[in-house]
Amino acid sequence: MFRSLKRYQIVVDVSLAVVFFLVTWPIETLAVTGGLQGSFAPPPSLASLVNVLIFAGALAVRRLSPGLSLGIAWAGAVLQMGWGRPPGLADIAIFAVLYATAAYGTQLVFWLGFASSFVGALVITIYLVIGPYFGSAGVTWSTIPIALAVLVAAVFALLLSWTIGALVRTAVRARENREAQQRAEAETVAEQERVRIARDMHDVVAHSLAVVIAQADGARYAAAADPAVATDALATISTTARSALADVRLLLGQLRHRQGDGPQPTIADLEELYAQVRTAGVQLRVDVDPAPPGEPPAAVQLAVYRILQEALTNALRHGAPEGSVDVRLSWLPDRVELDVRNPVVPGAQPGRSGHGIIGMRERAQLAGGRLDAADEGGAFIVRAVIPIGGAG
Incomplete structure (x- = not known):
């Protein structure tokens, strides 16, 4: 029943009602000096006081409770007609x-x-035509045109006020909808940015940790026979960790400031990726046929790198120690086809947990392509097709 208003709005409405009362009451008292026509009409001064006070109250709560304000206004109008008072300045409320x-x-x-705009106009017309204050001559053929004119004028005046309010209501609703849409769009952009950063974070951290773990495990077993192996493994761990730390710092800077680009590797960095995987003890075979025709778009290069990075990380984590990991890249004129195949440990389910497969599929979709990953005959296969022309 009551709307939530700010304190200054309530103060403004009450102050306006007080000013309305102080200005209107003397005018109403002076305008009606004769005896009123109602059966229970009080003295004119008291009737003016009550009448103006009622309409001032309706004015004070019009924004706080429009329904209550309408009820008070109707009560004041009925009381005014019951006392036989003529329309006055207070009716402006x-x-x-x-x-x-x-x-x-x-x-x-x-x-x-x-x-109320129509009912009020009809009541006003009837009251002015046959009411005790104006209708002493009764209804005649000569008064009918006047009554119609009064009815049209009253409907126009009352409905105009209501229509202006309806237009304001529409404008406010449109502004609120526009602001809500802008907030939703901003939240969507922020969520997409968070997802992108989380995807980059996953790719960088998961791959780097997989390499570090593989090197640490290999060095632990080989150190007894050949201490140089441990030294090489520690060097690889240090290099991999430093590179991952630099990428993570860049991503964290994006989270704080939303400036700059995240890690954007290209196909020129694939050899370094292959080297990291090989130093981790994986037998990696890479076949690129045909070679890239010129310089592929940056989005395609990023997608290819991240998909290969995640696929090789899965091979490190879930692949069988024996057997090799086969990578095939085909840079065709309109698309690039990617195929990563590695043997898996019996009973392992590399695609059942984690976010790696989801991340690779999102990478491919963002570049306008598609990706499938499944276990086929003891080997886990990742296949992706990405158009060279960019996202569809």
């Missing part, structure tokens, strides 16, 4: 009340205000 019902009221109050 009715226009503000009708405006408030359309601009701030609930759906029910909105339509009650609309109906």
Whole structure:
């Protein structure tokens, strides 16, 4: 029933009602000096006080509770007609009340205000034509045109106030919808950015840790026979960790400032990736046929690198120690086809947990391509097709 208003809005409405009362009461008292026609009409001064006070109250709560304000205004109008008072300056508050019902009221109050515009105009016309204050001559053929004119004027005036409020209501709703849409779009952009950073973080950290773990395990077993192996493994671990740390710092900087680009490797960095995997003890065979025609788009290069990085990371984590990992790249004129095949340990399910497969599929989709990953005959195969022309 009551709307949530700021304190200054309540202060403004109450102050306006007080000023309205102080200005209107003397004018109403001076305008009606004779005896009123109602059966229980009080003295004119007291009637003016009560009448103006009621309409001032309706004016004070018009934004706080438009429905209550409309009810108070109707009560004041009925009381005014019951006392036989003529229309006066206090009735101006009715226009503000009708405006408030359309601009701030609930759906029910909105339509009650609309109906009040017509009902109020009809009541005013009847009261002016046959009421005790104006209708001493009664209804005649000569008064019918005047009554119609009064009815049209009253409908126009009351409905105009309600219509202005309805237009304001529409404008406010449109602004709120626009702001909500802008907030939703901003949240969507922020969520996409978080997902992209999380995807980059996963690719960088997961691959680097897989290499570090493989090197540490290999060095632990080989150190007893050949201490130089441990030294080489520690060097590889150091290099891999430093590179991952630099990438993670760059991603964290994006989270704080949203500036700069994340790690953007290209196909020129694939040899370094292959070297890291080989130093981790994986027998890696790479077949590139045909070679890239010129310089592929950056988005395609990034997608190819990240997909290969994640696929090789999965091979390190879930692949069988024996057997080799086969990588095939075919740079065709309109697309690049990628195929990574590695043997898996019996019972292992590399695609059942984690976010690696999901991340690779998202990478391919963002570049306009597709990716499939499945266990086929004891080997885990990742196949991807990415158009050279970019996202579709």
